[in-house]
Amino acid sequence: MASSITLPSPAKLNLFLHVVGKRPDGYHELQTLFQFLDYGDTIRFTLTPEHPGVRLESPIPGVADRDNLVIRAAQTLASIAEHPLPGVTIRIDKRLPMGGGLGGGSSNAATTLVGLNWLWQLGLSEEALAEIGLSLGADVPVFVRGQAAFGEGVGEILTPANPPEDWFVVLKPDCNINTGKIFSTEGLTRDTAKIKIRPAFEGDASRYRNDCEDVVRKLYPEVNQSLDWLSQFGPARLTGTGACIFGRFPTESAARIIWESKPSGITGFVAKGVNISPLHQKLTELK
Template sequence: MTATITLPSPAKLNLFLHIVGRRPDGYHELQTLFQFLDYGDDITLSLNPEQSDIRLESPISGVADEDNLIIRAARALAKKTSGDLPGVTIGITKRLPMGGGLGGGSSNAATTLLGLNHLWQLGLGLDELAEIGLTLGADVPVFVRGHAAFGEGIGEKLTPASPPEDWFLVLKPACSINTGKIFSEQGLTRDTPRIRIAPAFEGDASRCRNDCEDVVRRLYPEVNESMEWLAEFGPARLTGTGACIFGRFPTESAARIIWESKPSGITGFVAKGVNVSPLHQKLTELE
């Protein structure tokens, strides 16, 4: 008998991203506002009681299992129990681009953690799962906790937030950006003054921005061109370290009108901002 569930692995946007300092270990201190989108990958988890291994249904080309966040998440969770666990085969329907700043890998890891916690009936709480997630990446905890949040530290100190659930046009220029490269650039702003949570919702563009944007636009002309085009229709912003950029719209139809006029060679999608993760909505339905 095989138990199988398919769960969403949603994208996130950094509605703003401020770099407020640098720690002795080299990591950057951030302030950011995370919001989920009702769009992303799907993860299918199938238990195999006759086996004990953790494997991908289709290995990802060029990515060893030891480097794959999905496999690493499953193995880290398995270490939390001393009992014998059934094996699992993990399938992924990939929609989110790699190197896009949408948190695809972190989201995949979080969906794996929560999904296997459910299937394996481990009963771990969100605090324990978020702690495991942080060992995999700074963005994993927000996906584990599943609520829009004001993030501080390296992004792991989270305060639940409720930004407007608007519609977004997300564009992916034809380039992939390495986060480490951006954070190591000498020209990166690293001293933005800290803000309280409240100003994050006041819409003051001069106070809330993405501090990585200037460096990314200088290094990646494709991003710069896409931002210039999208800015013709309203404020355009980078998410994370890119390469994806987004514009906010009050309705789906308004976003789709702009989407239909996008330049050739640019991919992307229209999605709704949501403050409760689609993953958590689905898991609630399964309870």
Template sequence: MNAFTLPSPAKLNLCLHIVGRRPDGYHELQTLFQFLDYGDEITFVPASDGRPGIHLAASIPGVNDQDNLILRAARLLAGNQAAELPGVTLDVAKRLPMGGGLGGGSSNAATVLLGLNHYWQLGRSIDQLAELGLQLGADVPVFVRGHAAWGEGVGEQLTPANPPQDWFLVLKPACDINTGKIFSEQGLTRNTPRIKIAPAFEGDASRYRNDCEDVVRKLYPEVNQSLEWLSQFGPARLTGTGACIFGRFPTESAARIIWESKPSGITGFVAQGVNVSPLHTKLTELT
């Protein structure tokens, strides 16, 4: 098989409600996931000599190889067959900011699970791959399944959803957020009433929010300032625990006009929300 490249898309949490806390300390969530047509890319390069082995073309700055979800996903999928499977080098083109709440690491893991399932011709089902993905992180299954979804539990209980495929301006303030710190804050809302699944922003949009946002605003002034600026042009929200924020726009041109006027020192991008993951679209073309 020749080398092939697969997308590893970003996600947004269009809302994130914390509805309780489990005995094991994890938080019970309700969230609406939607993909973006923007993200990282992973190229799968078969070993020229056919020897086994899983390698990274280059380490990702700031991430130990032992902690890298890309390698962990590959080794988890290979299991005890690793010595028998053809070798591969994984070349990652990173575009998504780390720790931004866009799911970059989880998306990378899902792309590896699906890409190596294809390369090694393992024939694992989506359900099997999603179960493996859950061992790597609560957000991995939604990327494996590849459809926008209403998530419950710790985010792994998924019901397909079809929110409007609008355009988004996504901004990354100049700070890094510690997710553990946010979820351990005493002031975090943990008792939001449960709501039934519904398409995002139909009816009363005020019902949809991010329960982490108030805490993040207090602890990270850069996020607060960025949200205040973006809110001039319409509702703006945090995704995940941040640091990225987003605003929704009806057209690409409307989003790009605001992008051109963003404050200095803030990075970001414009992308369209999509309900079918670009990863699954590309895999269909390969098969």
């Protein structure tokens, strides 16, 4: 048994996000296209047989253990194991902003499920891990499965997709967005017509949008300003409920030219879209 493993925990983009209805339980029905980025956090898992249980090497400021998806994912796996497991210390090197719509917390949870299943030699299937992931959050299953996908339901009904692996400029305006506030706003579009299971890059891409974007623009001027700026260079869009926005470019050099000209005070990064998650690429190397 290996004693440690270091794995990527990548970002995702919602290349579009349509709100197509509201369920009786209050959750919104969505259609979206997920794609991963070759950029994200890194998580190291180290077995500690001398110290049982799950611990973070450095707790995340402002996030209690009971609310930390990494801790919850690890503890859930440990609770279903058929034999006692060695303890584990988890180190998270964060690069993804919290509350940015990039799926950082969900990605961290998925990397924990996949990584500890390997390190603890639990032998759980991808299907089983995705089911556990759904109990932690609607976006966790797509990270567990590791394939770009057309998502329906609350985002958990996944059909593999292969959008172009273009380059993206991703900007993080200086604000934190409350997802609950966005979905409870009266002006949110909730009746976009459903589309067939086909990637957004087929046909007229102008038909696809993020239904949360107009609400976020009105409530968060920083996002509105950033979208206006990035839109000068081509279509720009909100990912998830924000606050991050992205523009698509055909080459890395084209993306970096725009990146270098961004307004001061805005953080972000340049990254390549990938249809197979960097997490799964890494695991393939380990086999």
